[in-house]
Amino acid sequence: MRTASTQQVGLTPSTQYDFQVRENRNGQASAWATLVSASATTLAAPTITAPSATVAIDGRIIVAFGLTYHGVTASWSGFGAGTTKTVDLLGLTTSVTPDPTTTPSASVAAIAASLPDPALRVVGTVLSYWVRTSAIRKSDGVVLHGAWTKVTNWPFTVT
Secondary structure, three states, rough: OOOOOOOOOOOOOEEEEEEEEEEEEEEOOOOOOOEEEEEEEOOOOOOOOOOOOOOEEEEEEEEEEEEEEEEEEOOOOOOOOOOOOEEEEEEEEOOOOOOOOOOOEEEEEEHEEEEEEEOEEEOEEEEEEEEEEEEEEOOOOOEEOOOOEEEEOOEEEEE
């Protein structure tokens, strides 16, 4: 009995594939044979769940042209130590769910457990803060993005 193995890359998640093999002995190739037992469905794409995050006023403050601006920071329980997961933050003045391709305002390693909004916000502004988790798939290096999720204290009024 001969044994061989191979790893296939670039396969689509949740898709069934059939495999064929042939033997090459002393320069003579056998006919192709379908490996019925090797028919398999690839694993589903990994689930990337957004953290349960809250936002709060942080210590950043500036007064300019008669307006007061405060910093806002998102916080969550850190996770993913030693992994390639990040948490993305997005602050919008609309309550419409962001498109999956929307570029985040900022990103940080998921283990960090907090991420400041890079923009200072005018006191009284009502904002919709969203977070998502992104991860790099080890098999091919592709970045996978989870769904945008509202922070728990949504909407948030800058005070």
